[in-house]
Amino acid sequence: MTEPEVSYPLTVLRTAAELRAATQTYRDEGKLIGLVPTMGALHQGHLALVDRAARDCGLVIASLFVNPTQFGEGEDFDAYPRNEADDIAKFDAHGVDFVYAPDAAEIYPAGLATTVTVSGITEGLCGATRPGHFDGVTTVVSRLFEHCAPDVAYFGEKDYQQYKVVQRLVEQLGLDIRVVGITTVRERDGLALSSRNAYLNPGQRRAAPAMYGTMFALAGRLHDGVDIAAQCAWGAQALLDAGFDSVDYFEICDADTLIPATGNAPNLRILAAARLGKTRLIDNMPVDPPD
Numbered sequence: 202m203t204e205p206e207v208s209y210p211l212t213v214l215r216t217a218a219e220l221r222a223a224t225q226t227y228r229d230e231g232k233l234i235g236l237v238p239t240m241g242a243l244h245q246g247h248l249a250l251v252d253r254a255a256r257d258c259g260l261v262i263a264s265l266f267v268n269p270t271q272f273g274e275g276e277d278f279d280a281y282p283r284n285e286a287d288d289i290a291k292f293d294a295h296g297v298d299f300v301y302a303p304d305a306a307e308i309y310p311a312g313l314a315t316t317v318t319v320s321g322i323t324e325g326l327c328g329a330t331r332p333g334h335f336d337g338v339t340t341v342v343s344r345l346f347e348h349c350a351p352d353v354a355y356f357g358e359k360d361y362q363q364y365k366v367v368q369r370l371v372e373q374l375g376l377d378i379r380v381v382g383i384t385t386v387r388e389r390d391g392l393a394l395s396s397r398n399a400y401l402n403p404g405q406r407r408a409a410p411a412m413y414g415t416m417f418a419l420a421g422r423l424h425d426g427v428d429i430a431a432q433c434a435w436g437a438q439a440l441l442d443a444g445f446d447s448v449d450y451f452e453i454c455d456a457d458t459l460i461p462a463t464g465n466a467p468n469l470r471i472l473a474a475a476r477l478g479k480t481r482l483i484d485n486m487p488v489d490p491p492d
């Protein structure tokens with residue numbers, strides 16, 4: 202049987218120059234331009250960002266680029282799921298106008314010797330266990346901002362540290378871009394949707410929602426005078442008891458600075474990263490303000 206021909210009513214562009222030319226009329230008309238950066242393997246979490254962009258903006262650009270520089274040595278860059286035709290069909294069904302799917306050479310031309318680094322907020326949590334990861338993120342996001350020139354950019358709270366790092370980048374470079382964070386989309390059992398959930402075997406999949414359940418339980422244990430370090434240790438142990446193989450971190454931090462909390466306070470966030478076999482899952486949750 203021959204494959205059915207796929208037709209894409211939305212436009213797929215591979216270079217910054219093509220994208221600039223294609224979006225110019227919309228800019229001249231003063232349309233608000235929204236950008237949703239993704240690495241593909243789309244699920245409802247990504248599509249929640251796209252839906253919000255389509256609601257807010259007159260023109261939606263979604264990018265599709267598996268960024269090599271944010272993967273460390275031994276991480277899953279080669280194995281990362283890629284299915285461009287499916288992703289484009291999903292973007293189309295959710296109102297994306299332009300898909301920007303550049304080659305690596307368009308983002309990282311030969312000789313490029315500039316890396317964007319945000320310090321401080323990138324050093325703990327995922328920054329501590331994935332050295333160089335956030336330099337890869339901030340560099341690719343800077344390139345995508347330059348190529349797409351959006352008014353608004355949408356990021357998922359699922360990758361909470363990434364969202365806060367990008368907010369910091371935009372503030373500190375004085376970029377005229379509004380960064381909007383979108384609430385995490387979850388499975389019915391609480392597991393945050395992630396492209397990496399596809400790596401889980403059935404036993405690991407059964408254990409995975411414990412990350413949400415443990416954070417939820419912990420949020421209810423925070424009260425004045427609570428020993429934060431003891432609660433985090435309890436959370437990490439609960440993940441191991443549920444079947445996780447190791448815990449990279451289980452922390453309670455200020456939701457804006459991501460500095461670890463020393464006691465109960467307003468505006469805290471619980472953040473965790475742990476491994477089931479080779480699969481590393483991350484999640485986070487706000488803590489209700491103390492009464």
Ligand code: AMP
Pocket residue numbers: 238239240241245246247249250355356357358359360383384385386387393394395396
């Ligand atoms: P990725 O393709 O993993 O780089 O993700 C692209 C964007 O989708 C990022 O801003 C992620 O934070 C966001 N995202 C991924 N999973 C979810 C989810 N379950 N809910 C909301 N946003 C998500």
